[in-house]
Amino acid sequence: WILAWMGLEINTMAIIPLMAQQHHPRATEATTKYFLTQATAAAMILFASTMNAWTMGDWNINQISHPLATTTVTLALALKIGLAPMHFWLPEVLQGLNLTTGLVLSTWQKLAPFALILQISQNTNPALLTTLGVMSALVGGWGGLNQTQLRKLLAYSSIAHLGWMIIILQFMPALTLLNLTIYITMTSTMFLSLKIMASTKINSLALAWPKTPTLTTLIMLSLLSLGGLPPLTGFMPKWLILQELAKQDLPITATIMAMSALLSLFFYLR
Amino acid sequence: MLKILIPTLMLIPTTWLTPKSWVWTTTTAQSLAIALLSLTWLKWTSETGWSTSGPYMATDPLSTPLLVLTCWLLPLMILASQNHISPEPINRQRSYITLLILLQTFLIMAFGATEIIMFYIMFEATLIPTLIIITRWGNQTERLNAGTYFLFYTLAGSLPLLVALLMTQKDMGTLSMLIIQHTKPTNLLSWGDKIWWVGCLLAFLVKMPLYGVHLWLPKAHVEAPIAGSMVLAAVLLKLGGYGMMRITIMLDPLTKELAYPFIILALWGIIMTGSICLRQTDLKSLIAYSSVSHMGLVAGGILIQTPWGFTGAIILMIAHGLVSSALFCLANTNYERTHSRTLLLTRGLQMILPLMATWWFIANLANLALPPLPNLMGELAIITSLFSWSPWTIVSTGLGTLITAGYSLYMFLMTQRGPTPLHTISLHPSHTREHLLMAMHLIPVLLLVLKPELMWGVCH
Numbered sequence: 001w002i003l004a005w006m007g008l009e010i011n012t013m014a015i016i017p018l019m020a021q022q023h024h025p026r027a028t029e030a031t032t033k034y035f036l037t038q039a040t041a042a043a044m045i046l047f048a049s050t051m052n053a054w055t056m057g058d059w060n061i062n063q064i065s066h067p068l069a070t071t072t073v074t075l076a077l078a079l080k081i082g083l084a085p086m087h088f089w090l091p092e093v094l095q096g097l098n099l100t101t102g103l104v105l106s107t108w109q110k111l112a113p114f115a116l117i118l119q120i121s122q123n124t125n126p127a128l129l130t131t132l133g134v135m136s137a138l139v140g141g142w143g144g145l146n147q148t149q150l151r152k153l154l155a156y157s158s159i160a161h162l163g164w165m166i167i168i169l170q171f172m173p174a175l176t177l178l179n180l181t182i183y184i185t186m187t188s189t190m191f192l193s194l195k196i197m198a199s200t201k202i203n204s205l206a207l208a209w210p211k212t213p214t215l216t217t218l219i220m221l222s223l224l225s226l227g228g229l230p231p232l233t234g235f236m237p238k239w240l241i242l243q244e245l246a247k248q249d250l251p252i253t254a255t256i257m258a259m260s261a262l263l264s265l266f267f268y269l270r
Numbered sequence: 271m272l273k274i275l276i277p278t279l280m281l282i283p284t285t286w287l288t289p290k291s292w293v294w295t296t297t298t299a300q301s302l303a304i305a306l307l308s309l310t311w312l313k314w315t316s317e318t319g320w321s322t323s324g325p326y327m328a329t330d331p332l333s334t335p336l337l338v339l340t341c342w343l344l345p346l347m348i349l350a351s352q353n354h355i356s357p358e359p360i361n362r363q364r365s366y367i368t369l370l371i372l373l374q375t376f377l378i379m380a381f382g383a384t385e386i387i388m389f390y391i392m393f394e395a396t397l398i399p400t401l402i403i404i405t406r407w408g409n410q411t412e413r414l415n416a417g418t419y420f421l422f423y424t425l426a427g428s429l430p431l432l433v434a435l436l437m438t439q440k441d442m443g444t445l446s447m448l449i450i451q452h453t454k455p456t457n458l459l460s461w462g463d464k465i466w467w468v469g470c471l472l473a474f475l476v477k478m479p480l481y482g483v484h485l486w487l488p489k490a491h492v493e494a495p496i497a498g499s500m501v502l503a504a505v506l507l508k509l510g511g512y513g514m515m516r517i518t519i520m521l522d523p524l525t526k527e528l529a530y531p532f533i534i535l536a537l538w539g540i541i542m543t544g545s546i547c548l549r550q551t552d553l554k555s556l557i558a559y560s561s562v563s564h565m566g567l568v569a570g571g572i573l574i575q576t577p578w579g580f581t582g583a584i585i586l587m588i589a590h591g592l593v594s595s596a597l598f599c600l601a602n603t604n605y606e607r608t609h610s611r612t613l614l615l616t617r618g619l620q621m622i623l624p625l626m627a628t629w630w631f632i633a634n635l636a637n638l639a640l641p642p643l644p645n646l647m648g649e650l651a652i653i654t655s656l657f658s659w660s661p662w663t664i665v666s667t668g669l670g671t672l673i674t675a676g677y678s679l680y681m682f683l684m685t686q687r688g689p690t691p692l693h694t695i696s697l698h699p700s701h702t703r704e705h706l707l708m709a710m711h712l713i714p715v716l717l718l719v720l721k722p723e724l725m726w727g728v729c730h
Binding site: 254 | 469
């Protein structure tokens with residue numbers, strides 16, 4: 001665990017100067033917020049692992065078994081990636097960054113915590129994971145409804161997708177990985193296309209049609225895919241996740257997740 | 271099945287590679303060839319009723335008429351769109367045709383699917399091209415709102431369907447339609463099972479549409495361009511009916527009690543939407559509400575689950591598909607000339623466009639279910655089976671027939687008879703293309719009078 005913690009800290013330190021590159025006050029504010037949240041999360045991870053080592057005598061990542069320790073470490077990792085109810089930093093931080101850094105934040109930064117999450121998945125509290133997942137999906141959907149800034153929109157979409165990923169973790173971690181991969185691909189597409197068009201608000205997207213019609217079509221398709229419409233690829237993780245949930249006799253959870261996907265779809269559609 | 275799917279997909283390179291002046295001709299010709307090829311599906315030779323062309327795609331007497339209808343409509347859609355698309359740059363015309371072809375492919379795969387999940391995916395997939403057609407090529411500013419309504423109504427109904435289907439797969443092990451018709455009836459007793467039943471049906475009821483959840487239909491129809499309206503009215507609504515027919519096989523015996531509120535909604539909807547039609551000022555809106563009314567009859571016929579009910583439902587679906595599409599084409603000819611859908615502004619056309627008045631006459635007669643047209647066959651079968659289910663339904667169905675006759679005649683008289691307003695005297699005469707379009711719509715309706723067995727192979 002010590003090495004994992006060190007890795008996470010170095011990751012945070014490395015990205016801080018990248019975020020602060022733009023000498024805009026909002027960028028600095030975003031950097032500060034990010035640093036604070038990530039440092040808190042890392043400290044909590046250290047605390048949880050030490051507590052586990054103290055009570056169970058084990059430093060191994062996937063043998064963390066004391067219930068308090070597992071809960072703490074799950075919450076800490078959730079804070080790191082931005083799951084509800086610890087998601088409040090994500091929209092503002094993302095808003096303060098330029099699009100490339102935002103891309104890195106949304107995609108690459110999620111890989112490390114997810115590696116840890118996957119490894120501790122057997123011992124985590126199922127109720128906690130389900131709560132985190134459902135809340136994230138709902139918050140991601142509701143929060144994005146009133147947004148016009150594209151980066152905040154993508155932040156809320158990230159929260160919603162992470163919710164989907166977490167909820168299947170306890171049943172089939174392979175699906176979490178699949179969802180993560182597909183999400184990274186789709187979000188990278190979105191960020192890169194937005195960067196090409198240099199637009200950060202919904203209004204500026206409306207002018208995109210005369211500039212690059214091909215790119216606009218691609219953006220539309222990838223947005224619909226993010227929303228999870230068949231027959232686009234974005235539907236596949238949602239479908240498989242719902243299938244697993246149904247197999248585990250959790251139809252209500254499945255229906256709630258599906259309806260929250262509708263919320264996200266609404267703001268993608270704009 | 272592949273004989274039809276591959277030429278349809280190959281239509282897409284055809285549209286992009288043919289030179290500019292030949293695009294419309296070649297696409298119409300090729301889609302017409304595909305439509306004629308699809309008529310071969312109408313020969314059912316298999317014992318079990320399903321003629322398979324693969325483990326996942328099969329046709330049976332229920333899906334074949336709808337498939338033929340879909341394939342037949344593609345050349346008609348392309349014909350109808352020629353005029354209003356022509357001012358646009360050629361690449362946009364090509365992308366419009368490509369969207370229509372994609373929609374067609376998804377529809378063929380939906381009607382030919384044997385796994386219910388594949389049907390579901392194709393059902394959802396048809397939403398995307400339709401959404402793009404409505405929002406991108408619609409005529410009014412309200413089209414964005416219409417597209418949103420359309421998408422969200424349908425999706426809100428179909429996501430519970432997905433969950434319900436996945437639960438069924440867990441319980442029964444398979445969702446193949448070939449197998450489900452032979453499984454023993456499930457024991458459905460608890461509240462959760464009742465919710466599962468509603469979840470299965472809700473998507474199709476929204477799509478049909480049932481009276482309570484029909485708000486998306488008039489919006490979508492009015493805002494869509496002509497090809498969008500045609501395909502929406504003719505085929506997409508039938509997807510809902512077809513899905514309902516397939517799903518009710520596994521929903522027994524719960525349906526006997528739970529179907530009551532929906533049957534009542536459907537019957538009440540016939541009368542209500544018919545009455546709205548009598549007060550409409552917008553021509554396309556009138557035809558849209560008449561669609562809701564007919565589909566209410568279809569829903570009633572399916573929900574009571576009798577053989578005659580099913581037969582009547584499918585006959586009415588086919589006939590309504592053709593006639594409704596024909597009416598939309600007629601409304602579009604008016605719209606292209608006057609750029610207005612208001613009934614008051616397009617009166618008295620018999621003086622100016624007499625041949626088109628003939629088509630108006632025939633289409634309206636078909637709409638009000640004149641014998642011996644198949645519209646009447648379907649309506650009569652449904653009304654009879656509803657009557658045998660409960661004698662009180664004759665009140666609403668009889669009243670509904672009367673009101674249908676009322677607004678169809680109203681539509682005819684308003685557009686054709688009466689004094690011609692002065693501003694319409696200088697309209698263009700009818701194009702041959704429009705006459706061809708109307709003929710190709712209405713001749714199959716007349717031909718079906720001669721051999722209705724093509725449509726009701728399900729139960730006889």
